[in-house]
Amino acid sequence: MAYRVKHVSEKLKKLKTVLYKIRKGRYTTSSNTNKLAVPDILCDFDIIIGREKDISSLVDLLITPPSNSAKYERQQISVVPIVGMGGLGKTRLAQSVYNDQSVIKHFELRIWVSLSTGFDLKEVLREIIRYIDTNAKYDDDYGSLQLMIRQVSKMLNGKKYLLVLDDLWGDIEGLDNWERLQHIFMCGSHESKILITTRKVDVASNVLRITPAYHLQQLSTDECWSIIKEKAYFRGGVLEDPKMVNIGKEIARTCCGLPLAARELGNILCSKTKDLDQALIIEAKRSIYSAMKLSYDRLPSSALKQCFAYCSIFPRGWEIDRETIIQLWMAEGFLVPSSGEISMEDVGNKYLNMLLSDSLFQSAENKDELSGIQKCKLHDFAHYLAKKVVSDSETRRLVFDEDMPRMFPEVAGSKNRLRTVVALEAGDCDNIENVFRNRNLRVICLRGSSIQKVPASLSKLRHLRYLNLSGCSNLDVLDDQSVNSLYNLQTLVLHGCNSLSKLPEGIGSLRSLRHLDISYTGIKILPTSVTSLRNLRTLDVSNCRDFEELPEDIGALKDLQCLDISHTKVTKLPDSICCLTRLEKLRLHPCPNLKALPRGIEACA
Secondary structure: OHHHHHHHHHHHHHHHHHOOOOOOOOOOOOOOOOOOOOOOOOOOHHHOOOOHHHHHHHHHHHHOOOOOHHHHHHOOOEEEEEEOOOOOOHHHHHHHHHOOHHHHHHOOEEEEEEOOOOOOHHHHHHHHHHHHOOOOOOOOOOOOHHHHHHHHHHHHOOOOEEEEEEOOOOOOOOHHHHHHHHHHHOOOOOOOEEEEEEOOHHHHHHHHOOOOOEEOOOOOHHHHHHHHHHHHHOOOOOOOOHHHHHHHHHHHHOOOOOHHHHHHHHHHHHOOOOOOOHHHHHOOOOOHHHHHHHHHHOOOOHHHHHHHHHHHHOOOOOOEEHHHHHHHHHHHOOOOOOOOOOOHHHHHHHHHHHHHHOOOOEEOOOOOOHHHOOEEEOOHHHHHHHHHHOOHHHHHEEEEOOOOOOEOOOOHHHHHOOOEEEEOOOEOOEOHHHHHHOOOOOEEEEOOEOOOEOOHHHHHOOOOOEEEOOOOOOOOEOOHHHHOOOOOOOEEEOOOOOOOOOOOOOHHHOOOOOEEEOOOOOOOEOOHHHHHOOOOOEEEOOOOOOOOEOOOOHHHOOOOOEEEOOOOOOOOOOHHHHHOOOOOEEEOOOOOOOOOOOOOHHHHO
16 A cells, blocks of 8 residues: 555656646556557546545455456456446546556556447457557458457467456347357456446446446545646646635535546636636536536637537547548538638647547547547537537438438428538438438538449539548449539548549549548549649548559649558659648558659658
8 A cells, every 4th residue: 555655646746747738648558468548548636536545446356366266267257347427437447447557567468448339249359359469450350250259269368367348338238248258258367357337237236247346436525626626726727715715615516526527627717817706606507517518618719619519420439530520620611710821620620629628528549749639539428518509500410320210311391401411320221312412511421321323413512511431332433423513522531432443533623622531442543633632631542452653743732731652552652742842741651562762752841
């Protein structure tokens, strides 16, 4: 215990020296057995305050060997479930335990799997393989379920591992999948452990049935006040005078023992350098949602609020890609530069960093700098808030999720109102052609659709700014008549359309196009007209296995900032590539057939 107290004290000292530089700290482990980052690894005060005993108890549960090794070898593996209501900090507590030095030293292998989107046996196995295999890629296909079971069994065989299954809900579809999963895990050492976080008491008692659940309790008002105080006063926020202390303690009572609420209220207080209206704070609802709502209300612009609310289109726990969400905001008209020197993408990056800084977004990566975070997500409560604050614009958006019928409705009276259609897993949706009859659409996202050819009516969508057909593996043609009249199109995503072998010859007529992603397609060569896309900023042809060459006049794309030709058959780069003075990223690795770079390419730097 003395060692842990000393360790915590040393971490606190280090935190105070860097807290001005980072909004959210991240603790990274030197262990080479973890390729992927555990999401949101916090080194923040609220992960320590009030949870010291919990951390110590859970660490002891994990590193204490079974009392009867033979018994554990014959029976199920030891499972430690953390149970509690949303907002209590179950995930943060598990993260802190996961990164405890004693735990790191004790286990040969540590694995983290998030189950926010539900329990899918094959997906759990896929995530475990990705975590262990340092050469695994996101799009790798690991074959059938049986092949994946054998691969995971081989990877875990004889090893002492810790597996964290974060956010397990009651959707395991009976005991069969869970017992099957446990059978796979039995191949490891008998000292291996599984740590689970769940809101469902019945999951821990009825499904797990292994170890008594560790019920996480609410923090005391004093502990919530300590979190608020560290957030609000340390970083140059409000002055710690008696009046503000009284207000702060009153606020602490509204947190209902939830660390998340305390952290958000501390952030709000930190942003104030003058007296607060005490009545305004006292009258706020006593719930986690009130804390989130206060953060939302104090966003500095209506455009930023729109950007936050718009993210309600994504499912709970969905990892949001930075570039994707910025492109969507741009298509909806939320990003308006204040001057000609600032691009819409610059505004979008600024907005995303602000939402991350205000904790309305959470990082899904282990990154220190906000600008380096490429994947983020909404916390459950922030997602709930986003749905609550969506304005009347929701009547102009059609979002399909797993609970909706797999059928697109007739256009009917919404014909002139609908602006956005999003189906993140479109699949075999019926009447998909109805989508393209909405003349005022700005956004179409039909990921994973079984569509083979886009309807001719696409050509009439003159307001369309974002078209995402990624994962449409049956799509084998994009004809000029359908695409080339989309003069306002800013983003075209064809990632994973592996049956598509060419782009329309007249694609150069899309003068507003800024982002073109044809990665993982069958495209061999770009039309010469692509060099007429003078506003193009990103061009991604990575993993087009048959792609052979870039246009000789590629240097005409003066605004191009990112060019990715990795995993292609490109043998040479055109000399004109040296004219791309705004190029910031040139991804070439690996290009096994590329023999040399043109002279003067350093001018692009």
